[in-house]
Amino acid sequence: MCEDNIPVGAVHVWDEEDSEAERESRLVYRKGITHAQAVECYATWSTKYEKDMCPGRYKGPMIAGKAVADYFESDREKKKILDIGAGTGFVAEQLKSHGFVHIDALEPSSRMLLRAQKKGLYEECYNEYLCQVPLAIPNDTYDCAVTSGGMGEGHIPCSGILELIRIVKPGGIICIVMREVYLREVDEYKDRLEPLMDSLEKEGKWRKVSRVIVPNYFIDITGIVFRYRVI
Numbered sequence: 001m002c003e004d005n006i007p008v009g010a011v012h013v014w015d016e017e018d019s020e021a022e023r024e025s026r027l028v029y030r031k032g033i034t035h036a037q038a039v040e041c042y043a044t045w046s047t048k049y050e051k052d053m054c055p056g057r058y059k060g061p062m063i064a065g066k067a068v069a070d071y072f073e074s075d076r077e078k079k080k081i082l083d084i085g086a087g088t089g090f091v092a093e094q095l096k097s098h099g100f101v102h103i104d105a106l107e108p109s110s111r112m113l114l115r116a117q118k119k120g121l122y123e124e125c126y127n128e129y130l131c132q133v134p135l136a137i138p139n140d141t142y143d144c145a146v147t148s149g150g151m152g153e154g155h156i157p158c159s160g161i162l163e164l165i166r167i168v169k170p171g172g173i174i175c176i177v178m179r180e181v182y183l184r185e186v187d188e189y190k191d192r193l194e195p196l197m198d199s200l201e202k203e204g205k206w207r208k209v210s211r212v213i214v215p216n217y218f219i220d221i222t223g224i225v226f227r228y229r230v231i
């Protein structure tokens with residue numbers, strides 16, 4: 001079912017295409033997958049990613065775009081945003097529809113990134129992973145770093161959060177949209193991600209703006225949206 005006007009909260013009956021999309025996503029987020037294997041899977045999936053993850057089925061980009069837009073009520077055209085795990089550019093499409101202009105992409109899969117680049121959505125594109133290794137991006141570069149779908153098994157590790165705080169300016173925000181169940185099911189995040197977020201808040205590195213559970217993030221699977229203001 002790929003209509004994008006299904007009301008949030010409506011009961012959704014899965015069809016064969018939903019099941020196919022879920023099968024593909026289960027492959028890229030499967031237990032024990034390495035970063036390199038995940039990127040390999042995206043290379044294969046890139047040809048039909050947009051069909052499987054169409055807006056009626058995968059609302060992460062729409063949710064992320066709105067979460068960022070709600071924070072920046074004015075001067076959106078002046079804000080500099082990094083789209084982490086940019087994929088084929090769905091989040092940037094949403095950001096543009098809200099009036100953001102200056103968007104860069106960070107995406108380790110060159111096949112996914114190529115598709116995004118063809119759309120002309122991004123200024124700079126970094127074909128890299130977000131992890132504990134420092135990015136070639138100076139401190140305090142962005143007003144916002146956002147990811148939708150970038151968190152999961154074999155995807156962005158907890159250590160990536162520190163790098164995000166480094167490259168986002170004080171007063172800017174970090175917005176993370178992900179499957180809620182991954183907080184418990186992914187070993188990298190279980191009892192680690194939210195405790196890390198809390199300890200960074202206690203250390204005065206950032207302050208929580210909101211933590212919101214969203215129904216139907218992907219088909220009828222629940223998502224979660226974190227927004228933190230960098231201090």
Ligand SMILES: C[S@@+](CC[C@H](N)C(=O)[O-])C[C@H]1O[C@@H](n2cnc3c(N)ncnc32)[C@H](O)[C@@H]1O
Pocket residue numbers: 035038039042053060061084085086087088089090091106107108109112128129130131147148149150154155156157
């Ligand atoms: C489910 S896709 C989401 C793509 C896009 N944000 C969207 O919402 O359609 C997840 C993306 O995260 C990327 N990714 C995986 N590990 C990553 C990492 N460590 N750092 C940055 N991106 C990563 C993948 O290559 C993939 O393109």
